Amino acid sequence: MKGFVYRGPGVPAELTDVPTPEAGPGEVLVRIGANTVCGTDLRILRGEKSKGVNLGVVMGHEWAGHVEQVGDGVTGFEKGDLVSMPPSVSCGVCGACRRGHEHLCEDVHLVGYDIDGGLAEYMLIPRTAIARGQLLTASAHLEPAQLALAEPISCCLSGMDNYRVDVGDVVVIVGAGPIGLIHLQLATIAGARAVVVSDPSATRRASAEQLGATVTVDPTSDDLRTIVQGLTDGEGADVAVLCIGRPELVNDSLNLVRKRGRVSIFAGLAGEGWANIAANLIHYRELTVVGASNSSRQAFVRAVRLIESGAIDTKALITHTFALSKASEAIEFVASGEGIKVAVVPD
Numbered sequence: 166m167k168g169f170v171y172r173g174p175g176v177p178a179e180l181t182d183v184p185t186p187e188a189g190p191g192e193v194l195v196r197i198g199a200n201t202v203c204g205t206d207l208r209i210l211r212g213e214k215s216k217g218v219n220l221g222v223v224m225g226h227e228w229a230g231h232v233e234q235v236g237d238g239v240t241g242f243e244k245g246d247l248v249s250m251p252p253s254v255s256c257g258v259c260g261a262c263r264r265g266h267e268h269l270c271e272d273v274h275l276v277g278y279d280i281d282g283g284l285a286e287y288m289l290i291p292r293t294a295i296a297r298g299q300l301l302t303a304s305a306h307l308e309p310a311q312l313a314l315a316e317p318i319s320c321c322l323s324g325m326d327n328y329r330v331d332v333g334d335v336v337v338i339v340g341a342g343p344i345g346l347i348h349l350q351l352a353t354i355a356g357a358r359a360v361v362v363s364d365p366s367a368t369r370r371a372s373a374e375q376l377g378a379t380v381t382v383d384p385t386s387d388d389l390r391t392i393v394q395g396l397t398d399g400e401g402a403d404v405a406v407l408c409i410g411r412p413e414l415v416n417d418s419l420n421l422v423r424k425r426g427r428v429s430i431f432a433g434l435a436g437e438g439w440a441n442i443a444a445n446l447i448h449y450r451e452l453t454v455v456g457a458s459n460s461s462r463q464a465f466v467r468a469v470r471l472i473e474s475g476a477i478d479t480k481a482l483i484t485h486t487f488a489l490s491k492a493s494e495a496i497e498f499v500a501s502g503e504g505i506k507v508a509v510v511p512d
């Protein structure tokens with residue numbers, strides 16, 4: 166079969182022939198229906214993220230497909246079931262796992278890092294993932310590309326569990342890429358009275374408006390902070406969610422929220438992620454600053470159910486589709502910053 170294989174940091178990944186896996190005992194083989202490209206894939210290819218990524222791994226961690234083979238001893242799946250899976254396979258016994266934070270597992274194995282991923286024709290689900298109940302079936306009425314978005318949606322849900330949106334909150338989303346547009350929808354579902362979305366791209370602002378943003382702001386021509394103050398009697402927003410990994414925006418985000426407001430550094434920054442901040446903004450204003458990394462199984466289940474119910478508009482997020490034979494072009498297209506979410510489907 167064809168697989169899009171990682172060749173090292175800064176080296177273009179290549180579509181090449183790899184052995185077609187077979188489902189052994191305890192395993193499931195999935196015929197991939199779609200794999201959506203993630204910003205993390207770009208960071209891996211650029212060499213900004215290399216820890217835990219194996220040379221030769223098939224890339225892609227946002228996938229959905231249909232069960233092709235069910236290995237001996239596996240119950241609950243039938244050929245043809247539409248399935249997906251949270252990409253982190255945790256150990257279950259480390260300190261983080263024991264505390265219930267398995268998405269922060271010390272000994273995690275990740276699809277698209279050290280488990281062959283979804284940018285291929287088939288994907289083998291390891292027995293550890295099956296044993297931990299990670300493979301989930303979803304309603305057959307979904308298109309695979311919609312279900313593939315369970316991964317980024319679950320990451321946003323997990324981040325939102327940390328920053329919290331209360332009914333009536335004013336939420337600012339900095340960056341209207343796919344992740345920002347998911348946070349926008351989640352904030353609306355959670356009962357925000359206004360969601361302000363900032364992005365320099367006019368097309369992305371248009372997407373944010375289509376998906377329910379109260380106000381969109383072009384930060385190159387308007388002052389986001391002034392607009393947020395105007396909406397909040399000069400107090401500042403309840404929550405700011407940083408969805409662009411740019412160091413200078415960290416402090417800007419701290420300046421957007423009210424006293425005792427909450428700021429999520431949702432986006433990862435390159436390298437160690439150093440940013441200059443005025444720490445007294447946190448100190449005197451008693452801000453809560455939270456992070457977000459990966460997603461848990463329970464967040465993934467919630468994401469699948471939100472997609473099935475239509476509560477989250479996934480079709481509006483998938484703006485482009487490429488054949489697997491054009492996987493390199495798909496990656497380049499995502500790097501260009503055009504479109505929202507790009508799906509890669511086997512030819």
Ligand SMILES: [Zn+2]
Nearest residue numbers: 203205227317
């Ligand atoms: Zn992702």
Ligand SMILES: [Zn+2]
Nearest residue numbers: 256259262270
């Ligand atoms: Zn663990």
